[in-house]
């Protein structure tokens with residue numbers, strides 16, 4: 001109740017960040033530009049896991065600036081922040097002790113982005129939250145979605161769930177202080193029993209951490225609309241609209257279809273006036289730079305809020 005009240009009554013507006021190995025590709029693999037959302041490039045281009053893994057070795061985001069990123073979030077007037085701890089590619093963007101395929105152990109980079117971002121959020125009273133792909137995992141032999149390296153017939157979701165999902169969600173909820181909400185996504189294979197178990201695990205570790213509506217089987221603490229989709233409202237339930245500034249979540253070099261700052265502000269006002277929360281995405285590039293358009297839109301929204309909305 002308190003948690004719902006905090007994020008869905010008081011905070012209302014969040015910034016989402018999709019950042020991972022896919023950001024290094026910007027939607028381009030071997031000179032071929034993917035027409036799809038850029039964080040899906042491993043699957044769309046059927047990149048062998050062994051080859052995709054090599055991106056980790058080259059991961060060295062010299063422009064990663066946690067204070068600057070959260071400055072942008074604060075400037076936008078956003079009051080919560082959701083970061084991709086692990087997307088469908090299976091790569092953990094934090095120090096994971098239970099799986100070596102993570103930013104500390106598999107790359108030369110020695111900063112834990114989650115630790116750094118959580119610290120910055122705490123300093124500015126921005127609620128720190130995480131995205132975790134609990135079902136699709138294209139790197140784990142038993143995760144969902146990779147049928148070019150691993151035979152789906154031979155998969156056992158429970159193995160992946162026990163050796164990766166539960167331990168990683170446990171780490172994430174144990175090592176970084178209070179987490180406002182955890183954003184699960186694209187339930188496909190996950191059974192009701194597994195969804196329920198994960199829901200209970202989250203609440204056992206952090207009773208105040210909310211679970212979004214994409215864990216699977218209708219389990220969760222609040223509703224999720226389709227991406228960029230704004231419902232009529234009036235349900236009395238907490239709901240959230242995830243939205244992008246262009247047509248991709250992960251950084252995509254050739255996506256120039258940026259929504260104008262005015263349009264994004266209109267969306268935010270429409271969603272919030274109908275009772276929802278607005279979660280607006282930014283996709284920094286592989287070295288950690290936030291696209292100029294995103295910085296400008298964030299500043300535009302924030303200055304309007306400052307002038308027109310009373311806290």
Ligand code: JFZ
Nearest residue numbers: 037039040185186225226227242249
């Ligand atoms: C998912 C992810 O596959 C995608 O990469 C991104 O992280 C996005 C935020 O979430 O994509 C979805 C999931 C659900 C819907 C649309 C895209 N939906 O319900 O319309």
